[in-house]
Amino acid sequence: MSLTNASPEAAASSAKTASFTLATLPASARNAALETIHAALSEAKDDILAANAKDLEAARKAAADGSLSQALVSRLDLGKKGKWEDMLKGILDVRGLDDPIGQVQMRSQLADGLTMERVSCPIGVLLIIFEARPEVIANIASLAIKSGNSAILKGGKESTESFVAISKAISAALEKTEVPNGAIQLVTTRDAISQLLDQDRYIDLVIPRGGNELVRYIKGATKIPVLGHADGICSIYLTASADKDKAITGVVDSKTSYPAACNSVETLLVQDTALPTVLPGIAAALSEKGVSLRCDPASKAALASLSLPNIQDAVPEDYDTEHLSLTLSVKTVPSIDEAISHINAHGSHHTDAIFTSDKAEAERFMNEVDSAGVYWNASTRLADGMRYGFGTEVGISTNKIHSRGPVGLEGLTIYKYKIRGDYQPTTGYGEGEGKIPWTHARLPL
Amino acid sequence: MSLTNASPEAAASSAKTASFTLATLPASARNAALETIHAALSEAKDDILAANAKDLEAARKAAADGSLSQALVSRLDLGKKGKWEDMLKGILDVRGLDDPIGQVQMRSQLADGLTMERVSCPIGVLLIIFEARPEVIANIASLAIKSGNSAILKGGKESTESFVAISKAISAALEKTEVPNGAIQLVTTRDAISQLLDQDRYIDLVIPRGGNELVRYIKGATKIPVLGHADGICSIYLTASADKDKAITGVVDSKTSYPAACNSVETLLVQDTALPTVLPGIAAALSEKGVSLRCDPASKAALASLSLPNIQDAVPEDYDTEHLSLTLSVKTVPSIDEAISHINAHGSHHTDAIFTSDKAEAERFMNEVDSAGVYWNASTRLADGMRYGFGTEVGISTNKIHSRGPVGLEGLTIYKYKIRGDYQPTTGYGEGEGKIPWTHARLPL
Incomplete structure (x- = not known):
C-alpha cells in the first residue's frame, strides 16, 4: 500500500x-x-x-x-x-x-x-x-x-x-x-x-x-x-390497511434514524382513504421528532385539525428532491397504480416500501416497483450491506x-470460463450426418 | 413491435x-x-x-x-x-x-x-x-x-x-x-x-x-x-508437450473455421523448445489452408526448411491486431510467464488457450490469464453462447x-431485494443491552 x-x-x-x-x-x-x-x-x-x-x-x-x-x-x-x-x-x-x-x-x-x-x-x-x-x-x-x-x-x-x-x-x-x-x-x-x-x-x-x-x-x-447511485429518493406508500401504530414506528425510523443517509425516506405517498385514519398519528410523531412535512393540499387538509408546526405546502420539485434532512414530502394518491407510477417516475430506484395489511397488494407493489429494494412493512433504512448480512458494503448500487x-x-x-478438452475441432459438432452432438449436461459442483 | x-x-x-x-x-x-x-x-x-x-x-x-x-x-x-x-x-x-x-x-x-x-x-x-x-x-x-x-x-x-x-x-x-x-x-x-x-x-x-x-x-x-467487446485478439500458447497431431487440429480449427469471427485465434505463441518439434506440422497444415504466417525471427528460422509460401516477417503491430482473416501472428516465448504476460498485455481478454500435456501448467495458465475464456487443449472457437449451451447469445462480453x-x-x-417485515425500527437491532440481534441465517430456496 x-x-x-x-x-x-x-x-x-x-x-x-x-x-x-x-x-x-x-x-x-x-x-x-x-x-x-x-x-x-x-x-x-x-x-x-x-x-x-x-x-x-x-x-x-x-x-x-x-x-x-x-x-x-x-x-x-x-x-x-x-x-x-x-x-x-x-x-x-x-x-x-x-x-x-x-x-x-x-x-x-x-x-x-x-x-x-x-x-x-x-x-x-x-x-x-x-x-x-x-x-x-x-x-x-x-x-x-x-x-x-x-x-x-x-x-x-x-x-x-x-x-x-x-x-x-x-x-x-x-x-x-x-x-x-x-x-x-x-x-x-x-x-x-x-x-x-x-x-x-x-x-x-x-x-x-x-x-x-x-x-x-x-x-x-x-x-x-x-x-x-446518484440520488437516494426513497418512498413509502402508506395504505389505509396499514397497522396504525406500527406504521408510526416504520415511518419514523425510515425518516429520522439517520436523515443524511441515502436510504432515508424522502417521500410519503398516502392512499387517499388513509388520510383521516393512518396519516395523523404518523404526522404527529414525525412533528415531535422535528420533521417538516411538505404536503399536497389533500394531506395538508387532513392534518389541519392537529395544528402541527412545520407543515408546509409542497412544490412539484419536492417530489424529485433528496432532502437528506428532517424534511419529508407528502403526496396523496388514489390507488396503488398511482403510487407505483409515481415511484417509478420520480424515485431513484433505490429502496421503496409499502405499508399494508394486504399481502396481494404488497406482492404486486414489490413486483412492479423498479427499485433495488422493495419492502413490505419494513424500514427503508434496512438497505445496507451490514444489515443484509454481507459483512460490510462497498456502496449501494442503483x-x-x-x-x-x-x-x-x-x-x-x-468470473471466467475454463474449458478443458482434447483439441477437438468445433466443426465436428452439431446435428446431422457424421456430427458429434453437443450434450450441454450440467455436472454437480 | x-x-x-x-x-x-x-x-x-x-x-x-x-x-x-x-x-x-x-x-x-x-x-x-x-x-x-x-x-x-x-x-x-x-x-x-x-x-x-x-x-x-x-x-x-x-x-x-x-x-x-x-x-x-x-x-x-x-x-x-x-x-x-x-x-x-x-x-x-x-x-x-x-x-x-x-x-x-x-x-x-x-x-x-x-x-x-x-x-x-x-x-x-x-x-x-x-x-x-x-x-x-x-x-x-x-x-x-x-x-x-x-x-x-x-x-x-x-x-x-x-x-x-x-x-x-x-x-x-x-x-x-x-x-x-x-x-x-x-x-x-x-x-x-x-x-x-x-x-x-x-x-x-x-x-x-x-x-x-x-x-x-x-x-x-x-x-x-x-x-x-471491442477486439477479439485471441491467442494460443503452444508448448513443447502439446500433442503434435492433435495440436494441428486445434490450431487449424481455431484459425480457419470462421476467420471473420471474434473468437478466431490471431496470435500463436510458441514455446521456444516447441519450435523444431510441434510448430512445423501446424505451420504446414495452416499453409495448406491458405493461412499467412507473420513470424518473428526465431519461428521463421524454425520453418525455413519447409519452404512454405505465405511466411512473412512480423512487425510489432501484428501482435496487437485482430486480423479477422487467414493471417496468424506467430511469436516465440521462452516460458509460460512470458506467454501469460504477453496475453494479458496484448490480448483483448476474450478467449485464450494453452496446448500442453502438463496439467499443472494448464491450471496455472487458466488462473493467471485475465480473459473471459481460458482453455486447455480446446479451440478458441468454442467461445459462443450456443456452444456453451445458453440457447443463443446476445454477444460476447469482455x-x-x-x-x-x-x-x-x-x-x-x-435482481431486486424483497424484504418482508412487521414495521420493525432499524434502531432496535445490533449488539449490546436491549438490542435485538441480527440472525443473518440463510433459508432454503
Whole structure:
C-alpha cells in the first residue's frame, strides 16, 4: 500500500500489475492481511480520531458559513456513536466471510471429453472516489484485499486529515503482509480525478461514494463502468390497511434514524382513504421528532385539525428532491397504480416500501416497483450491506447491471470460463450426418 | 413491435413504458410470443433471403472497391450454410430455456420476523446497435422477450434490406401476442445513434454488436452501461508437450473455421523448445489452408526448411491486431510467464488457450490469464453462447462486470431485494443491552 504522489497513470498501471499477483494469493494470505490491518487501526485509534476531529472542525466552520452541507459534516464524523467500532468490526466480518474467489459457479459437459467450468475471480482494479465518510478507506481496503482486487482510493479534501491518518496505519500494516505494494494506492494528488477516469486501460470499475453531482460528473467523464447511485429518493406508500401504530414506528425510523443517509425516506405517498385514519398519528410523531412535512393540499387538509408546526405546502420539485434532512414530502394518491407510477417516475430506484395489511397488494407493489429494494412493512433504512448480512458494503448500487442494492464482496467479483478438452475441432459438432452432438449436461459442483 | 420513424427519445420512452408491462407477463405469454415469431420467420424465409441477397450484392460491390471489408460481407450473409437454420433454432432454444425471471436466488432471515429474498428480474430497456449480422434482430428480439426486457434495435445501413424484411415479419407476428407494442422498437431513423445514446433516463444497457471502432465510439459517447467487446485478439500458447497431431487440429480449427469471427485465434505463441518439434506440422497444415504466417525471427528460422509460401516477417503491430482473416501472428516465448504476460498485455481478454500435456501448467495458465475464456487443449472457437449451451447469445462480453464471455439470458437479468417485515425500527437491532440481534441465517430456496 502506498500513499502516493505518483501520477494517476503510474498509480493505475502499478495497481494493475499488482492485481495479477493479488489475484493468485491464497485466501489465508488475504485474510492474514485483514487481521494485520485491523490490529494496526485499533492501535492507531487515538491518532485517527484526533485527525478526524481536525477535519470535523474545518467542516463545521464551512457548514456554519454555508459552504458545506450539514449532511456532509454528519458523514465525516468518525467519532459518532458506534461508527469506529462498526468500521473495525467490518474488517473482521469481511475476513470471516467465505472466500469469494475460485468458487465454481457452474460446471457442465459441453460434449464428450469437453468440460466447462465458470469460476469466480477478481475484477481487477477498482477506483473508489469518495467525498466524506473516512471509514470508506478501511472498508474498501478490506473488501478489495478479500476479493483479490487492487484498489485506488481518492478522497475528498474534507476528509484529508482522517484519510492520511488511516492510510498511514494501513500502509505500515500491509508492509508486513504478502499483499503486493501497489495493490492499494492512495492518491492524494490534487485534481487527479479526471486523469484517473481516463485510465480505462488499467482500471476496471469506478465506485463513487458521494453525492449526486459527483456521481453524474463521473458517469459523464469516463469509459470505465461506474457502480453506484446518484440520488437516494426513497418512498413509502402508506395504505389505509396499514397497522396504525406500527406504521408510526416504520415511518419514523425510515425518516429520522439517520436523515443524511441515502436510504432515508424522502417521500410519503398516502392512499387517499388513509388520510383521516393512518396519516395523523404518523404526522404527529414525525412533528415531535422535528420533521417538516411538505404536503399536497389533500394531506395538508387532513392534518389541519392537529395544528402541527412545520407543515408546509409542497412544490412539484419536492417530489424529485433528496432532502437528506428532517424534511419529508407528502403526496396523496388514489390507488396503488398511482403510487407505483409515481415511484417509478420520480424515485431513484433505490429502496421503496409499502405499508399494508394486504399481502396481494404488497406482492404486486414489490413486483412492479423498479427499485433495488422493495419492502413490505419494513424500514427503508434496512438497505445496507451490514444489515443484509454481507459483512460490510462497498456502496449501494442503483445500476441495472452487475450488482444492485447494497454491494458486498460478491459485487467485487466476476468470473471466467475454463474449458478443458482434447483439441477437438468445433466443426465436428452439431446435428446431422457424421456430427458429434453437443450434450450441454450440467455436472454437480 | 414497431418499425418506427419516431424520434429516438420517443422510441426510448415508449420502450420504457412497455417494459413495465412486459416485466409482469407470465412465462407462458412470453414463450407464446417466441413461437409466433418463429412461425412468422419460417414463413417469410424466401422474402427475407431475397432481401438479404440485395444487401449482399451491395456489400460485395463495396468490398470490391475497397470501401467495405470482406469480413463484414461474410457476417452479412444470412444464406451461408446453416446460418438461417441456426437463427430459427435459436428462437425455439430460447423458448425452451428455464424462465430467467422471478427466480429466487437467495433467501435469508435478517432477524426474527424480517426475511429477505433476492429475486431475478428484467433489466428494463436494452439498446442494441449492430452493423452487419442481420440475424441479430431475431436473436435479440427473442432474448429480450424471454427475459422480459424491452429492446431498441438500430441496424447498420449495410443490412437495411434484411433488417426491414425480418422486422416486418416479427412485427406482424407480435401483433397477435400479449407483448406490448412498444417493447421492441426498430429504429430506422438515420443518424439516430447519438440521440439514442443520450437516453440514459430510459435506456438501461447498450449492447453494440460490431467492430472495434463502433464499440469504442459508443463507450465514449454515453453514460449508459455498455456490454460487449471491442477486439477479439485471441491467442494460443503452444508448448513443447502439446500433442503434435492433435495440436494441428486445434490450431487449424481455431484459425480457419470462421476467420471473420471474434473468437478466431490471431496470435500463436510458441514455446521456444516447441519450435523444431510441434510448430512445423501446424505451420504446414495452416499453409495448406491458405493461412499467412507473420513470424518473428526465431519461428521463421524454425520453418525455413519447409519452404512454405505465405511466411512473412512480423512487425510489432501484428501482435496487437485482430486480423479477422487467414493471417496468424506467430511469436516465440521462452516460458509460460512470458506467454501469460504477453496475453494479458496484448490480448483483448476474450478467449485464450494453452496446448500442453502438463496439467499443472494448464491450471496455472487458466488462473493467471485475465480473459473471459481460458482453455486447455480446446479451440478458441468454442467461445459462443450456443456452444456453451445458453440457447443463443446476445454477444460476447469482455467487460469485467455483470456478464463476461458469451452472454445468454442470464446476462439480460438483474435482481431486486424483497424484504418482508412487521414495521420493525432499524434502531432496535445490533449488539449490546436491549438490542435485538441480527440472525443473518440463510433459508432454503
